[in-house]
Amino acid sequence: MIQFGMRVHDLCPKGPLLTVLDSIHDADIKHVQLAFGKSVSDYNFSTGHYSAGFGNYIRRELDKRDIHIAVLGCYINPANPDEAAREAAVDRFIEHLKYAKRIGADMVGTETGRFSTDFKVTPLTKTEECYQTILKSFRRIVRAAEQLGVTVGVEGVFDHTLHSPEMMARFLNDIDSEAVEIILDAVNLMTPDVEFDTDGQAAIIDKAFELYGNRISVLHLKDFVFDGEKQFYRHPGEGHFHYEALMRHIREKKPHIIGLLENSSPDRFVEDCAYLEAAFNKG
Numbered sequence: 001m002i003q004f005g006m007r008v009h010d011l012c013p014k015g016p017l018l019t020v021l022d023s024i025h026d027a028d029i030k031h032v033q034l035a036f037g038k039s040v041s042d043y044n045f046s047t048g049h050y051s052a053g054f055g056n057y058i059r060r061e062l063d064k065r066d067i068h069i070a071v072l073g074c075y076i077n078p079a080n081p082d083e084a085a086r087e088a089a090v091d092r093f094i095e096h097l098k099y100a101k102r103i104g105a106d107m108v109g110t111e112t113g114r115f116s117t118d119f120k121v122t123p124l125t126k127t128e129e130c131y132q133t134i135l136k137s138f139r140r141i142v143r144a145a146e147q148l149g150v151t152v153g154v155e156g157v158f159d160h161t162l163h164s165p166e167m168m169a170r171f172l173n174d175i176d177s178e179a180v181e182i183i184l185d186a187v188n189l190m191t192p193d194v195e196f197d198t199d200g201q202a203a204i205i206d207k208a209f210e211l212y213g214n215r216i217s218v219l220h221l222k223d224f225v226f227d228g229e230k231q232f233y234r235h236p237g238e239g240h241f242h243y244e245a246l247m248r249h250i251r252e253k254k255p256h257i258i259g260l261l262e263n264s265s266p267d268r269f270v271e272d273c274a275y276l277e278a279a280f281n282k283g
Helices: 017-026 052-064 083-103 128-148 165-175 198-215 244-253 269-281
Strands: 003-007 031-034 068-073 108-111 152-155 180-185 216-221 223-227 230-234 258-261
Touching: 003 068, 003 269, 017 052, 031 258, 052 083, 068 083, 068 258, 083 108, 083 128, 128 152, 128 165, 128 180, 152 216, 165 180, 165 198, 180 198, 198 216, 198 244, 244 269, 258 269
Parallel strands: 003 031, 003 258, 031 068, 068 108, 108 152, 152 180, 180 216, 216 258
Antiparallel strands: 223 230
């Protein structure tokens, strides 16, 4: 089975920490992805404000409400060609590793960005220079994670630096650290040319599990359509993603993995989970 959860900023508006945690508890959501900056309004989570006492306080409030942080979101652009901005983002990520250790989060997660200062899509993202830039960023991040005993979650996206299973496998080999695990968002790996190609979608998912299935520790779940080169997200079953290959691998290799719904809502969560559970049980 899959243990379903969702992103906190899909579940409730940004607000005071305790109000947000109460909203999670009242919705009976046990597993969440929490991004402090997107969800919490009454504390400053910019670099330099962390303390062990604050982390312990958050942990106590989570425990009171039986809330598990599957992913502490700190989505930065580790490929930013502006070195000062990139280093500042890496500093912020490293501080989130300290929060993760204190609050019991499974990992701190990020995508791998684009080679642009404004995060726009650019062909430069698929250059060797861009790849070497993210390696520089992640070597700092991973060194800190190893020292803290915390996991870094890395998510591939078709128009980001790690845009394919092959690039993710190269990255894992080059970083060479057990502190790195994979957030598998299969939809984010889909390219425009496989939107209506069941076999093409399955080939991408099969390759991901072949190359690094042992490192996949959490899922993002949603659906998609393309308009030209731009991907738009949909609720499960309302787009063009074929779940069969993904669910086959999960059934065979990943019992009780946590699957976090993206772009869901409290009103749709139960319905979306039912659709995904039916897809999981099929076969």
